[in-house]
Amino acid sequence: MPFDAQAPYLSTAAAPAGRSRAVAIWLFAVAAMVWIMVALGGATRLTGSGLSIMEWAPFRGTLPPMSEAEWNRLYDLYRTIPQYELVNRGFGLEGFKGIFWLEWSHRLWGRLIGLAYAGGLAWFWLRGAIPRGYGGRLLLLLALGGLQGAVGWFMVASGFEADRTAVSPWRLVIHLGLALFLFAMLLWTALTLMRPHRDAPPAAARLRPLAHATAGLVVLTMLAGGFVAGIRAGLDYNTFPLMAGRIVPEGYGALSPFARNLVENVATVQFNHRLLATLAGLSALVLAALALARLPAGAARGAALGFAAVVMLQYGLGVATLVNVVPAWLGTLHQAVAVAVLGSALVLLHSLRAPRPERAARQME
Template structure:
């Protein structure tokens, strides 16, 4: 066998990866289905939070809780449990069993959907594994995803339990952000793994090289904006300062640094939390538009250019939804849509970074 040809720094980058086989495509489709389910789960979680339904089930029963109450006695037992927490006393006192059922069903659906995601992922993993269909090098990553999914269930209960503490009518913002962040991480890993199976070729054009740093920075900004949005949700900060672009007639709201030490303002001060979310969202929008302009000017037709333009489009859609949600004082349907489209923004960022991956030099034998 002759020696491999020396690498020429001036030669064009080539991809040596083969097209995905049928087995890899099947695994990728399964992962995309699970990613779509996680996407729906995040939107459903937003609706649960906005309607105040998340504290309606005071038990963590991973197996027994799969079925809803089947008789009046069980409904009354759960209602009696709910009446022991501050949310009932301070927000929903006297709304009766029918009112309780109204918030119960959304939280039950949220938990049931989470169980269904676990079943689809664990069942699919077992199926592909037993058939020897897991592509080489992906087994550990898929097992890690299974572990993270189980951890998400535990983190969800850890979040809910914080709402049972004295004088609380909602869950801890910190725990909410952890729960949201883990859901976004799961979605990102599922999508990126599926893309690596479907499009293993690193075929970004040479003109994409200058765009990579900006693309990574923009992706980082949108993730920070999403996590900042978690604190906005946790503090219900969207119900204040319902004007745009100014906040009570000021660019930076009065009282931005009211808490001491200063770091507390970033996670506990409604004025600061909302301003930070606005700022990060605006920076994300500007960066995405600059990236799109550079892509139009420098990139040839192809996946990288389409991904850049698509990403900018979904970022601006999310920005507009955020402004509309704020100006309308967070109606449930619009707030839920805003949270759902946030996942589309993350998906757009993952697709963009995948399309801009640096090609590896070909090795010829």
């Protein structure tokens, strides 16, 4: 039977009950697996491996090909899609194996995340260890995880269409966005189970609006980055800070209607990502300075400084990725550290949560 996770926390000094802690640790572990999954996804895309498996076989596809005949069958399937004709024509079975393994590992890791999550959920549920009020959210996460597998296939399938050598940028952004949302929900839930009491210092109130705005900017920067990756806008304008000698590149907004530029025009897509990243970076620096000046030493101040440091690291990685014309390892690192930026933003927002007046009143009784 679910127990009441709130009860032990009515005192601000209370530590999470053992069972809440165990659930939190499980959720942290699954969030870490999602993080690795995003990095693997980046490596898969950047090595041109993502379209190598033309089937969606959730159970049968768990094992890699075990015979030469099975390798040849999958290779023959791959040879029917435009990417083979236009990019990899004649690269042979060995070449095919070279792009097969990353896509297979990405899918296998997805299955392992599903197992770790569904298995953990069943285990805690059967033992009555799911904290009260969390059952619905944990089931929703299970459904969204399953949906992410289907969205992944929906994305990959767009790459098989006539004349296409890559997947639809929209579908790539939806797949990336859902991965980030899953990561965020897992992390936030785990943090709340681990630190249920809201103990931000009173001065945190003045930082909260800027922290929310900066987190919003970071999320927009990430989605804009998804479009940079989706239309390979990082292969052009490989200078920083200028783009072809100008701050705002020629050709910005050249398509009509304007909305098309936001997802199709290389100059616009890349400039927007730079602009949003710069605003997010400046905002994170102001936040860190305010935290140093106004917050006492403690979790909230540490979180603000940590967040600013990770944003700066990500900014530098973005510039390095761009000026080196997107080498796979740097692009993968930039994609992986984006998840750390989101994670540190959530840790910061969590540490700044406003105390709930009614709960504070209950605590006084």
